[in-house]
Amino acid sequence: MEILRPETLDQALELKAAHPGARPIAGGTDLMVELNFDRTRPPEILDLTRVAELTDWGRENGALRIGAGVTYTRLISELGARLPGLAIASRTVGSPQIRNRGTVGGNLGTSSPAGDGLPPLFASDAVVEVASIRGTRRLPVAQFVTGPKRNVLAGDELIAAFHVPPADGPQQFSKIGTRNAMVIAVCSLSVHLWPAERAVKACIGSAGPTPIRAADAEAFIAGVLDEEQLWDSRAPLGTAAVQEFGRLVERAARPIDDVRGTAAYRHHALGVLGRRTLSWTWNAYRREA
């Protein structure tokens, strides 16, 4: 095994092109477990922790461009006010030790449907910036992740950054697990209100082959808010509407039975999370007035 240690993104891309079998490592929270348990022996490991460009973030055309190597701890402390949904999800990741190392770039690279950083990105229509010596391409996160632990990355490509609009309304993330820390989600849900767009975006985590946008639930609640002119009046949401939203979230999930829970439990729990997170975000929106 060889360790490749680029110090710039250009060097990293040259090395990845020359060694397409190299496994990138940043926080190591996924790859080190595979190494420690003899599950993988890649020909090369590409250490990205010395590439300063990957740990930058800034504004670009009204959106935030966040380097793939920004840790969960920094997302919470530096970007929590602008990306509350992603910050809430980040706070549920592992423990302080894990959040100090783990990155959203890693969540994207691993593309596990249980990655806690992914539902907030889906509910923000985030865009993934992928780089190689051939150039850079950007694609919506929903097109980037193609299946359980599968994505569109080619052998010579690395995730450089993701682009996400700053919140313009309340955002929530809720996760089911056996305790508040150190758990892989049984299921999770992001609900983001986008008042300027007059949209509610919801994404289910850990209950399908990829994170899943609850499109019917989103369309239903957008219709209710529009018809009853609630975006302007900020009046309470009716109980029936909240319940129907939960039911449609529940229906959008495509879970399986596994060690963490049954499909039936996940469906049920997502209905509850749907009602809760919608109520939390709508009540927060009402209080903003």
Added chain:
Amino acid sequence: MRLNVTVNGTARQADGVWEGESLLSALRDHLDLPGSKNACEQGECGSCSVYLDGELVCSCLVLAAQADGRDVVTVEGIAPGEGELHEVQRAFVETGGVQCGFCTPGLIVSSHDLLARNPRPSDAEIREALAGNLCRCTGYEKIIDAVRLAAERLDAQPPEERAA
């Protein structure tokens, strides 16, 4: 592979470190620092917690090569001197926050990190900060007592004497 790393303030060198080896293995097996414990090897238990460039990390999830040229502080580097204890360590002894002791090094480093960032943590903040450190003996109550006690004592010290 040759590893050059500053550990507890001293420049150290280790030869023959395997490329896929964790920082934890390098500390224990190549640098004679067995204080950081090897339990889960997957970041679940926190027994291997160390500082890497001032940040609390699980050393089992750091590739040794990633620590090359960097600064590591292990539980062996927490006390102010030989034969002395840091207030956090003293508090664990006094409150009975130690039973079998296997989780203790990780809890000491994590508690030290918490009190450096937040000198007066609430109970909820203590629990959240220590959520990545598993103890299977104490039931955690004595550990939380230890952190409270260490916080009180460190907070009472003049700033220049505060080592946390």
